[in-house]
Amino acid sequence: MSDDTRVLYNANCPVCSFEIDHYAAYSDRTGLPIRFEDLNAAEMDDWGLSRDAAARRLYVLKDGQMYSGIPAFIVLWRDMPRYRWLARLVSVPGVHWLAAKVYDHVLAPLIYRWHLRRLRATSTVS
Structure with missing residues (x-):
């Protein structure tokens, strides 16, 4: 299964999960060898990233190489015929x-700030 594409994303992020859940459903329906891993439950040693670093952008691992940001999206999209x-x-x-x-200067930082705000909000509620 080394040819599998692995996608690391933040399932607790409404924006991230909306998009990636769509890709995961499509991948599952069509039997594509793509694994979607929630950074909140994934074994981070496999990725060589902290959860905080992983929450900052999309990561894809394919053929032993890690991609992030727009290159990660391109790798993922290439693996999905649609x-x-x-x-x-x-x-x-x-x-x-x-x-x-x-992505690097607007979207990813904005989504990451929303992530931090959600974390602060849940830590003050608990």
């Missing part, structure tokens, strides 16, 4: 550059 067109589109140099800038 989304290969999106992988090709986002791989176009100008589109890739823009997508990476938006």
